[in-house]
Amino acid sequence: MTGPVGEPPDDRQSIRELLDAASLPCGAEVDALFEQVADGHATDLDEHQRDCVHCQAALTELALLWAPVSDTAAAAVPAPAGMTAAVMSQIRVLVRDVWYTLQTTDMGVIRIAARIVAALARDTARSVPGVRVALGRSTHSQLAALAEKATFAHRHPQAAVGVLGRTAVVDLAVAVQYGEPVHEVARTIQQQVITSLRDSIGLQTVNVNVTVDDVITDEDQA
Amino acid sequence: MRPEPAVSDGYLVARARDGYLDAYEMLVQRHSAMAYRVALRLCGDHHDAQDIAQESFIVAWQRLDRFREDSSFSTWLYQIVTRRALNKITRGRVTDLVDLLDESAADPGAEPAVQTEQNLKADAVSDALAALPFPQRAVVVLHHFEGLSYAEVAEVTRSSVPAVRSHLYRARRTLGKRLEEWR
Numbered sequence: 001m002t003g004p005v006g007e008p009p010d011d012r013q014s015i016r017e018l019l020d021a022a023s024l025p026c027g028a029e030v031d032a033l034f035e036q037v038a039d040g041h042a043t044d045l046d047e048h049q050r051d052c053v054h055c056q057a058a059l060t061e062l063a064l065l066w067a068p069v070s071d072t073a074a075a076a077v078p079a080p081a082g083m084t085a086a087v088m089s090q091i092r093v094l095v096r097d098v099w100y101t102l103q104t105t106d107m108g109v110i111r112i113a114a115r116i117v118a119a120l121a122r123d124t125a126r127s128v129p130g131v132r133v134a135l136g137r138s139t140h141s142q143l144a145a146l147a148e149k150a151t152f153a154h155r156h157p158q159a160a161v162g163v164l165g166r167t168a169v170v171d172l173a174v175a176v177q178y179g180e181p182v183h184e185v186a187r188t189i190q191q192q193v194i195t196s197l198r199d200s201i202g203l204q205t206v207n208v209n210v211t212v213d214d215v216i217t218d219e220d221q222a
Numbered sequence: 223m224r225p226e227p228a229v230s231d232g233y234l235v236a237r238a239r240d241g242y243l244d245a246y247e248m249l250v251q252r253h254s255a256m257a258y259r260v261a262l263r264l265c266g267d268h269h270d271a272q273d274i275a276q277e278s279f280i281v282a283w284q285r286l287d288r289f290r291e292d293s294s295f296s297t298w299l300y301q302i303v304t305r306r307a308l309n310k311i312t313r314g315r316v317t318d319l320v321d322l323l324d325e326s327a328a329d330p331g332a333e334p335a336v337q338t339e340q341n342l343k344a345d346a347v348s349d350a351l352a353a354l355p356f357p358q359r360a361v362v363v364l365h366h367f368e369g370l371s372y373a374e375v376a377e378v379t380r381s382s383v384p385a386v387r388s389h390l391y392r393a394r395r396t397l398g399k400r401l402e403e404w405r
Contacts, residue, residue, distance in 0.1 A: 065401055069401070
């Protein structure tokens with residue numbers, strides 16, 4: 001890095017000199033000016049800069065130089081399609097939830113994965129007025145050790161959707177809209193999920209545990 | 223189904239720890255664009271970036287118990303993505319540089335000639351970024367592209383604010399010299 005540049009930069013050579021210089025003839029540090037420009041404050045001049053031809057010229061040149069970086073940074077880069085699904089399918093393989101409902105019919109056996117039961121229960125819960133978020137759990141107790149080994153310390157090893165034959169226990173965590181009667185919402189969830197699982201999966205006995213653990217205001221959703 | 227309302231990352235992390243995969247799925251949806259974007263800007267290759275982003279989410283899920291609740295999930299994810307990008311690069315794999323701008327994200331209102339120039343500029347920025355040493359590239363991407371503060375960049379890179387600032391000073395000068403022709 002050289003000393004101060006002699007004249008305000010006005011061509012390509014002088015921008016190179018500017019980028020090699022530690023400071024301008026007025027004493028302003030080039031790094032500080034570049035930081036000001038790159039952080040989007042090129043036109044926010046301080047008292048010295050308002051009267052300094054060196055600083056003003058340098059800020060203008062550096063702003064032009066940095067513009068392609070700002071433009072590129074501002075461009076949207078969406079996630080590739082299907083990325084969330086790809087991640088979740090790999091995680092489900094790690095958890096390896098192998099519990100199924102089991103129904104024997106004249107024509108054979110019907111199995112429905114516990115996570116499907118959880119997803120149906122969750123979607124039903126989400127359709128209940130007042131429910132803003134509903135999450136369904138699908139890790140069975142007997143698989144908790146496996147899940148723990150593959151993932152992390154499980155807080156509720158007794159939890160989840162336990163499915164055995166045509167009996168199911170479903171855990172739902174829900175967040176409700178502020179102002180809604182929480183107890184009533186929870187009761188409605190239980191009733192509708194039980195009906196839904198009986199009708200769509202043919203489960204005979206369904207227990208639905210509802211935990212309301214968050215309340216969302218309109219401001220949260222803004 | 224109604225659109226998902228805003229619940230905090232902290233809430234979702236806590237539920238994911240309780241075994242609700244749905245909660246983690248919402249976190250992945252929420253942060254997948256960021257993870258991919260940062261990985262792409264750090265390694266310059268679409269396929270590597272996709273791998274890095276996906277692996278980062280799986281690693282984050284496996285280490286969810288180590289996540290400190292007083293810190294932000296996104297900062298933690300930035301940390302994992304940045305580290306995995308560095309690992310990928312230093313493993314010596316050849317990375318083809320691609321546009322930082324996705325075709326589908328191009329401004330549809332822009333004239334073709336303008337778009338071409340924008341793409342060329344983005345190419346130039348991409349090339350200039352790729353030529354930076356990794357620590358400088360990381361701080362530029364995190365601060366100037368992702369908008370993290372110096373303190374947040376320092377947390378992600380496990381460095382200090384003066385070190386971040388020093389890397390940025392050098393990186394800007396190097397980028398500036400490479401981008402002269404676009405003035």
